[in-house]
Amino acid sequence: MASITLKGLTKSFAAGDDAPAAVSALDLDIKDNEFVTLLGPSGCGKTTTLRMIAGYIVPDAGTIHVGNRLISSPGSVMPPDQRGMGMVFQNYAVWPHKTVYENVVFGLKIRKTPSKEARKKVDETLALVNLTGFEARYPNELSGGQQQRVALARSLVVEPEILLLDEPLSNLDAKLREQMRVELKRLQRRTGITFVYVTHDQAEALALSDHIAVIHGGKLQQYGTPFEVYSRPANRLVADFMGLVNLVPGKVLDVRDGAGKVEASDLKLDLALPSGFAAGDKVEVAIRPENIRLDKPQGNGVALAKISDRTFLGNVSEYYATLSSGQVLRVQTHPLQMFAVGDTVAVEIDAAQCSVFRGAHSDQG
Amino acid sequence: MTAELVVQSVPKILRRRSRLRLEHFVMGGAILSLIVLVVLPLLSLLLGSVKGEGGLSFQHFEEVLSGRLYVQALKNSLVLGAWTGLFSLIIGLALAWAVSRTDVPGKVLIQVTASLSYLSPPFLTAIAFVYLFSPNAGLINVVLRDVLGLSFLTFNVFSMPGLVLVTVLHTFPFVYLLASSALLSVDASYEEAAQILGASKLRTAFSITAPLVAPAILSGTLLSFVNAIALFGSQAIIGLPGRIVTLPTRIYALFDYPPEYGLASALSLVFVLITVVALYLQRAFLARRSFVTLAGKGARPQLMSLGPARWVVFGIAVVAFIVAIILPYATLIAVSFSKSWGLDFWKGLTLANYKFILFDYNVTQRAIVNSLGLAIAAASVAVLLGAVIGWIDVRSRIPGRKLLDYAALIPLGLPGIVVAVALIQFWLAWAPVLYATLAILLLAYVGRYIPLGVRAANASLRQIDPSLEESAQILGASWLQTMREITLPLIRPGLFAGWLLVFVPVIQELSASILLFSSSSITLAVAIYNLYETGYIEPVAALAIINMLIIGAAIFVATKLGGGAITSRSNTQGLGS
Numbered sequence: 001m002a003s004i005t006l007k008g009l010t011k012s013f014a015a016g017d018d019a020p021a022a023v024s025a026l027d028l029d030i031k032d033n034e035f036v037t038l039l040g041p042s043g044c045g046k047t048t049t050l051r052m053i054a055g056y057i058v059p060d061a062g063t064i065h066v067g068n069r070l071i072s073s074p075g076s077v078m079p080p081d082q083r084g085m086g087m088v089f090q091n092y093a094v095w096p097h098k099t100v101y102e103n104v105v106f107g108l109k110i111r112k113t114p115s116k117e118a119r120k121k122v123d124e125t126l127a128l129v130n131l132t133g134f135e136a137r138y139p140n141e142l143s144g145g146q147q148q149r150v151a152l153a154r155s156l157v158v159e160p161e162i163l164l165l166d167e168p169l170s171n172l173d174a175k176l177r178e179q180m181r182v183e184l185k186r187l188q189r190r191t192g193i194t195f196v197y198v199t200h201d202q203a204e205a206l207a208l209s210d211h212i213a214v215i216h217g218g219k220l221q222q223y224g225t226p227f228e229v230y231s232r233p234a235n236r237l238v239a240d241f242m243g244l245v246n247l248v249p250g251k252v253l254d255v256r257d258g259a260g261k262v263e264a265s266d267l268k269l270d271l272a273l274p275s276g277f278a279a280g281d282k283v284e285v286a287i288r289p290e291n292i293r294l295d296k297p298q299g300n301g302v303a304l305a306k307i308s309d310r311t312f313l314g315n316v317s318e319y320y321a322t323l324s325s326g327q328v329l330r331v332q333t334h335p336l337q338m339f340a341v342g343d344t345v346a347v348e349i350d351a352a353q354c355s356v357f358r359g360a361h362s363d364q365g
Numbered sequence: 366m367t368a369e370l371v372v373q374s375v376p377k378i379l380r381r382r383s384r385l386r387l388e389h390f391v392m393g394g395a396i397l398s399l400i401v402l403v404v405l406p407l408l409s410l411l412l413g414s415v416k417g418e419g420g421l422s423f424q425h426f427e428e429v430l431s432g433r434l435y436v437q438a439l440k441n442s443l444v445l446g447a448w449t450g451l452f453s454l455i456i457g458l459a460l461a462w463a464v465s466r467t468d469v470p471g472k473v474l475i476q477v478t479a480s481l482s483y484l485s486p487p488f489l490t491a492i493a494f495v496y497l498f499s500p501n502a503g504l505i506n507v508v509l510r511d512v513l514g515l516s517f518l519t520f521n522v523f524s525m526p527g528l529v530l531v532t533v534l535h536t537f538p539f540v541y542l543l544a545s546s547a548l549l550s551v552d553a554s555y556e557e558a559a560q561i562l563g564a565s566k567l568r569t570a571f572s573i574t575a576p577l578v579a580p581a582i583l584s585g586t587l588l589s590f591v592n593a594i595a596l597f598g599s600q601a602i603i604g605l606p607g608r609i610v611t612l613p614t615r616i617y618a619l620f621d622y623p624p625e626y627g628l629a630s631a632l633s634l635v636f637v638l639i640t641v642v643a644l645y646l647q648r649a650f651l652a653r654r655s656f657v658t659l660a661g662k663g664a665r666p667q668l669m670s671l672g673p674a675r676w677v678v679f680g681i682a683v684v685a686f687i688v689a690i691i692l693p694y695a696t697l698i699a700v701s702f703s704k705s706w707g708l709d710f711w712k713g714l715t716l717a718n719y720k721f722i723l724f725d726y727n728v729t730q731r732a733i734v735n736s737l738g739l740a741i742a743a744a745s746v747a748v749l750l751g752a753v754i755g756w757i758d759v760r761s762r763i764p765g766r767k768l769l770d771y772a773a774l775i776p777l778g779l780p781g782i783v784v785a786v787a788l789i790q791f792w793l794a795w796a797p798v799l800y801a802t803l804a805i806l807l808l809a810y811v812g813r814y815i816p817l818g819v820r821a822a823n824a825s826l827r828q829i830d831p832s833l834e835e836s837a838q839i840l841g842a843s844w845l846q847t848m849r850e851i852t853l854p855l856i857r858p859g860l861f862a863g864w865l866l867v868f869v870p871v872i873q874e875l876s877a878s879i880l881l882f883s884s885s886s887i888t889l890a891v892a893i894y895n896l897y898e899t900g901y902i903e904p905v906a907a908l909a910i911i912n913m914l915i916i917g918a919a920i921f922v923a924t925k926l927g928g929g930a931i932t933s934r935s936n937t938q939g940l941g942s
Contacts, residue, residue, distance in 0.1 A: 095558070
C-alpha cells in the first residue's frame with residue numbers, strides 16, 4: 001500500500017528572495033502504482049509540496065498519509081530517513097567522493113543488507129538503468145545523463161514504495177530528455193512504484209503522467225488525467241498553462257440544457273456550457289490553435305480572417321489570423337496547407353474542443 | 366614569392382612589433398625586482414649554508430641536525446605546531462559548524478571573534494596574557510593565589526600550554542574561515558539524498574558531509590601549523606622565559622655576537638623545508654576541494670535545531686570571545702592607563718604612558734613614524750609590483766611567466782625571520798651600506814608580502830574579460846593608455862584590498878624586523894618588544910594600543926573607500942608577524 005494522501009497541507013515562509021513558495025490547504029489523493037505529476041510554473045509551490053512529502057520541510061498544518069500510516073501531522077512529523085521513500089534531485093546529488101557502485105550501494109548498507117545480496121541488487125539495478133560496467137567510475141567521469149541514471153539506480157535499489165522526482169530532466173539536453181522520459185515511464189510500469197514527479201514542463205507532464213496536479217499560487221487548480229487537464233481545463237490558469245491557447249472574450253447569447261450560444265469577437269459558437277451560466281454573462285472562450293482550421297474564403301467557416309503572420313515550424317505551420325474585430329487567433333495547420341500573409345481565409349472552429357470560463361470582468365460573481 | 370611580398374608590404378608593422386616598448390620595460394623591471402627581492406637573497410641563503418671554511422661543506426647542516434640545542438628547537442617547534450594545529454582544528458571547526466549549520470544565537474559574535482583574533486597582532490596578545498598569567502605578577506594569578514587562596518587554579522603562561530593557548534588564538538581563524546565556507550557551500554541535496562535513503566543525521570554527517578569538507582578543513586589546519594611555528598613574537602615573549610626555545614628564537618640567538626651566519630642559514634633552510642612541505646600538502650588538499658560545489662538556488666543546507674543545547678554552544682562562543690578578544694584588549698587598555706600594573710591598578714589611572722611614548726620618548730616617536738612610512742611604502746610597492754606580475758601571468762604570453770608566478774609565491778613559505786637571515790646574507794655581501802637602514806626593512810617587507818599583492822591583482826584580473834582590454838586596443842589605445850583607462854580602474858577595488866592586506870601585517874611586523882632594525886630604523890613592533898624586554902610594562906601597553914588603533918583606522922578607511930570584505934578575502938593567505 002503506497003498511496004499518498006495530502007489533507008489541508010499548508011506551509012508559509014517568511015518573505016525573502018530565496019524563500020520557497022508557500023502552499024495553502026492542498027488536498028491530493030495519489031493512488032498506489034500511479035505516476036503523478038505536480039505541474040506548475042516556478043514558484044507555484046510544487047517543489048515545496050514534494051519536499052513536505054519527503055519530510056525536508058515541516059508543514060504548518062495538514063496531514064500526510066502513506067497508505068493508512070500517518071507520517072506527518074502538526075506536532076508529529078516523521079523525519080525523511082524513516083519514511084522509506086526514494087528521491088531524485090534536480091542536480092542529481094550523486095556524491096562526488098563515491099564511485100558509482102558506492103553511491104548505489106549506500107542505501108543497502110544503511111539497511112544492513114548482506115554484502116553478497118547487496119552486490120547482486122546493485123548489479124541488477126545498474127543493468128536496469130543501462131550502467132553495467134560503470135561501477136568503478138567517479139561521478140566527474142560521467143555525463144549528465146549517466147549521473148541522472150546513477151541517481152535513479154541509487155533510489156531504486158532499495159525498492160522504495162514511493163519515488164519522488166524533483167525536475168529530474170531539466171538539466172539534460174532536449175534529445176536526452178526525450179530518451180530519459182521514455183525510460184522513466186517504462187521503469188515506473190515495470191517496478192510498480194508510485195512516482196511523484198515535479199516539473200514545470202507541461203509536455204513532459206502530459207507524456208509521463210497517469211494524473212496531473214496543476215498547482216498555481218500554492219493552490220491545487222485541477223487534478224485529472226493528462227487528457228482531462230488538457231482538453232477540459234478547470235479554469236483559465238490551467239488552460240493557459242497547458243500549452244498554447246487563444247482566450248477570446250465574449251458573451252453568452254442563449255442557454256439551453258447545458259449548451260449555449262456564445263458570441264466571441266466575430267465568432268458565433270455553439271458550446272457546451274457548465275451549469276450556472278445565463279444569457280448575458282461575460283465569458284472567455286479558450287480555443288487551442290490545433291482546433292482551428294483555415295480554409296479558402298468561400299469555404300464553410302464561422303468567420304473570415306486575414307493572415308497577418310506565418311511561421312513554418314517543420315511539423316506544423318503557425319498562422320496569426322486577424323478577425324475583422326481585430327481579435328488575433330493563433331492557428332496551427334498541416335505544413336502543406338499554405339497561405340500567404342495578407343490572404344483572406346475562412347476560420348472554422350471545433351466547438352466541441354473549446355472551453356468556456358467566466359470573463360475576466362464578469363459582473364456576476 | 367608570396368612571403369617576400371608580405372614582408373615588403375607590411376614592413377612598418379613588423380618593425381614596430383620587434384621594437385622595445387614601454388610595456389617591455391615595465392615587465393622587465395618587475396621581473397628584475399622579483400629576482401632582487403626574492404630569488405637572489407634565497408640563493409645567498411643557500412650558499413651561506415654550505416659555505417665552510419675551505420669551500421663547500423655540509424658542516425652547518427650536520428651541526429644543525431645533530432646539535433642538542435638545534436634539535437631541541439626543532440622538536441619544540443614541531444610540538445608547538447602540532448598542538449596549535451590540533452586545537453585550531455577543534456575550535457575553528459566547532460565554531461564554523463555552529464555558525465553554518467545550527468540555529469545558535471549570536472552568530473555575529475562568533476564571526477567578530479574570528480575576524481578580530483585573526484587581525485590582532487599575536488605578540489600583543491602574548492604580552493597581554495603575560496600581564497594576566499605570569500607566574501608571580503600576573504593579575505589573575507595574584508587574585509587566585511593571594512585574594513581567593515586558590516593557588517591550585519593558577520596558570521603559568523611561560524609554558525608549552527601557555528604558548529599553545531596564545532598561538533591558537535591567532536591561528537584558529539584559518540580553520541574557521543575555510544571550514545565555514547566549505548560547510549556553507551556543500552549542496553544540501555547531497556545530504557538530503559542520504560537522509561531519504563534512511564541515513565541518520567550522524568551517519569550523514571560522517572559518510573557524506575565530512576569527506577566533502579575534509580580537504581578544506583585539513584588545509585586550514587596546515588595553515589594554522591605553518592603560521593604558528595613562524596611567529597617569533599609570542600615564542601620569544603612566552604617561550605624564552607619558560608625555557609622553550611623554538612626555531613625562530615634559536616635563529617635569533619645565533620645573531621648574538623659573534624653572529625653565526627652559516628648556522629643561521631642552515632637552520633633557516635631546515636625551517637623552510639618544514640614550512641614548504643606543510644604548504645605543499647595544504648595546496649594538495651585544497652586542490653581536492655572540487656568536491657564542494659557552489660550551491661544553486663534553494664540548495665542551502667538546512668539549519669539544525671539544537672534546542673536548549675544552543676545556549677550551551679552560545680556559552681562556548683561567549684567564552685571564546687572573552688578569552689580571545691576581551692581579555693587581551695581589556696588588559697592592554699587597563700595597563701596602558703595605569704600608573705603601575707597590579708591589584709590596585711584602578712587607583713592610579715593616568716595618561717602619562719601615552720604622553721611618554723607619543724611626546725617624551727624619541728625612540729617610540731621614531732618607531733611610529735618609521736612604521737607608518739614603511740607600511741605605506743611597502744604596501745604600495747607590493748601592490749604595484751603585484752599588479753604587473755599578475756598582469757604578466759594572466760595576460761601576456763611571455764615564456765616562463767608561470768615560473769614568475771611561482772617565484773612570487775615563494776615568500777609564503779618563508780617565515781619572517783628566515784627572510785631577514787636571507788636579506789642579511791645577500792646585502793651584507795653586495796651592499797653593506799644598506800645594513801640597518803630603513804631601506805633593508807622596506808626590501809624585507811616588500812619581499813615578504815609580494816605574494817599578497819600578486820594574488821590580489823591576479824584574482825581581480827581573472828575576473829575581467831580580456832575583451833575589455835582588446836576593445837580599447839582595437840580603437841588604437843596604446844598599452845599605457847589601456848592600462849590607465851581600462852585595466853587599472855577595473856582592478857582598483859581588488860588592488861585596494863591587496864594594499865590593506867599588506868599594510869596590516871607590515872605595521873605589526875616583528876619576525877624579520879627584529880634582525881634588521883637599528884636605533885634609527887626602529888619600528889613599532891620592535892619598539893614594543895624592546896620596551897617589554899626592558900620592563901616598561903605600562904608604556905608597552907600604551908604603544909600596543911596605538912598599534913591596534915592604526916590597524917583599526919586602516920581597516921576603517923579601507924572599508925569606507927570601497928575595499929570591502931577584507932577578512933573574507935584573506936582567508937587562505939598565510940600571514941604572520
